[in-house]
Amino acid sequence: MKRWKSALAVMAGLAVMAGVYGCGNNAENAKTAGAVTQKAEVQTYAWPLGTSSPEDTVTQQFGEKFIEEVTEKSDGRMKIQIYPNGVIGSDRELLESCADGDIPFVVQNTAPQVSFIPEIAVFDAPCAFDTMEEVRAAVDDEGFAEKLQKVYQSGGYYLLGMADQGFRVMTTNKKIETVADFKGQKIRTMENANHLLFWKDLSANPTPMTFSEVYIGLQQHTIDAQENPYEVIVSGKLYEQQKYVVQTNHLPHMISLIVNDDFLRGLSADDQKIIKDAAKEATAYARAQADERVEDRIRTMEDAGCEIVELPEEVHDKMRELSENVYENIREQAGEELLDAYLEK
Numbered sequence: 001m002k003r004w005k006s007a008l009a010v011m012a013g014l015a016v017m018a019g020v021y022g023c024g025n026n027a028e029n030a031k032t033a034g035a036v037t038q039k040a041e042v043q044t045y046a047w048p049l050g051t052s053s054p055e056d057t058v059t060q061q062f063g064e065k066f067i068e069e070v071t072e073k074s075d076g077r078m079k080i081q082i083y084p085n086g087v088i089g090s091d092r093e094l095l096e097s098c099a100d101g102d103i104p105f106v107v108q109n110t111a112p113q114v115s116f117i118p119e120i121a122v123f124d125a126p127c128a129f130d131t132m133e134e135v136r137a138a139v140d141d142e143g144f145a146e147k148l149q150k151v152y153q154s155g156g157y158y159l160l161g162m163a164d165q166g167f168r169v170m171t172t173n174k175k176i177e178t179v180a181d182f183k184g185q186k187i188r189t190m191e192n193a194n195h196l197l198f199w200k201d202l203s204a205n206p207t208p209m210t211f212s213e214v215y216i217g218l219q220q221h222t223i224d225a226q227e228n229p230y231e232v233i234v235s236g237k238l239y240e241q242q243k244y245v246v247q248t249n250h251l252p253h254m255i256s257l258i259v260n261d262d263f264l265r266g267l268s269a270d271d272q273k274i275i276k277d278a279a280k281e282a283t284a285y286a287r288a289q290a291d292e293r294v295e296d297r298i299r300t301m302e303d304a305g306c307e308i309v310e311l312p313e314e315v316h317d318k319m320r321e322l323s324e325n326v327y328e329n330i331r332e333q334a335g336e337e338l339l340d341a342y343l344e345k
Contacts, residue, residue: 046081049105050094055084057231058165058293059255062286063107066161066257069278078274080105099156104263110254111192114333119151121333122342124194126250127320132166135252136287137345144341151338158264160279161257163286165229166294167249171242172225176309179318188214188226194326198250201322214238229253230297231290239301246309250319257282 049067053059060082067080089097091112097103099116113120129135138144139162152159170176172185183203189195191208199206207223211232217223218241226238227248233239257279264272298308331339 043077043079046079047104048088049080049082049107050088050097050103051082051084051107052086052089052091052094053084053108054235056235058163058286058290059107059109060084061289062161062163062255062257062282063105065285066105066107066278066282069281070274073274073278074271078271098258098260101260101263103260105257105259107255107257110256111190111195113256114192114194117151117155117157118333119335119338121194121330122148122338123254124192124198124251124326125330125339125343126194126198126323126326127316128343129252130249130316132164132252132291134345135164135254138342139254141341141345144338144344147338147341152258153261156261157258158261159256159258160276161283161286163255163257163283163290165231165253165255165290167247168227168229168251168253169233170225170227170246170248170250171233171238171244171306172246173241173243174224175244175307176246176248176311177315179315179322186222186224188217188223194329195251197329198323198326201325202319211236215241218242230294230301234297234300239304239306243306244309245298245301245306247311248319249311249316255286 049063051059051063063082063084067082070078070080086094088094088103091108092115094103094106094108095113095116098106110120110123114124129138139148149159170187172187174181174185176182176185179202182199185204187199187204187206188209189199189206196206196208204225209217209223214223214226215236215238218226218238225242226233227250228236228238230245233245239245259275264275267275302308327339
């Protein structure tokens with residue numbers, strides 16, 4: 001926690017300096033406390049937006065587009081600065097500091113949020129959709145969106161937008177063509193109980209592992225396989241150690257843009273509208289970028305000699321059938337009503 005606290009301390013110091021020196025001449029000439037107070041109301045430093053993702057990702061593009069739209073719509077009056085690569089905190093630290101109001105904005109995958117808001121486990125429902133268009137329609141559904149917003153607000157956040165990086169897929173050195181082929185595969189997953197249970201239900205051997213260790217794990221055969229969205233597989237060069245990319249499409253990799261709820265409520269109505277409108281446009285942009293980049297990443301892996309394996313519909317259906325245990329867990333975490341609203345269409 002010291003890392004992001006130190007970073008915030010630096011930003012706070014810069015904010016004070018900007019407030020003191022950015023209007024130095026006027027403050028020097030001011031003769032009344034009222035004049036100084038009036039100056040203090042002007043935003044003189046950039047609000048931080050934190051992510052734990054690298055720059056060359058849809059996550060970064062989502063954040064950058066949001067900032068661009070806020071800047072344009074406010075005529076440069078509202079300033080936001082993005083901090084990628086976990087510079088001001090890991091996923092968990094970013095969530096904590098956003099809830100505390102230290103960092104207003106965060107862009108991140110939904111999986112780490114389950115520890116803070118159990119209902120977000122709704123996005124862990126495996127093999128629920130065939131296409132990303134279906135996923136996005138479910139997320140944008142007015143009834144589900146309203147319920148999801150209440151969930152985020154219960155944790156102290158406000159959900160501004162939900163983009164994605166397409167589906168999560170599996171890479172391995174064993175060609176997977178049937179459900180039986182998953183048996184015994186040592187596959188790296190995120191440390192998420194629902195993800196682990198899903199792979200266990202397929203008779204695989206899931207192993208939580210820090211992402212920074214995955215490439216070496218594949219290289220040294222500590223693990224046989226891993227699962228991630230295409231973009232992460234390419235940016236981490238994981239395909240260099242794998243022969244097959246299996247289109248399991250078991251989960252959509254959702255990316256949320258959130259803001260501290262109290263911070264948003266503290267803005268004027270006009271500024272709240274700017275923030276929300278900017279987020280809407282950034283969400284549409286990020287989704288379009290995700291689609292383009294998936295195709296590009298697939299070509300990159302094919303050019304490197306990887307074989308893309310498309311699973312038959314009946315295999316996907318069997319995976320869904322075998323993961324009923326996961327759905328039972330999610331019903332307990334997210335509640336029947338929220339899960340039904342997500343899966344309704």
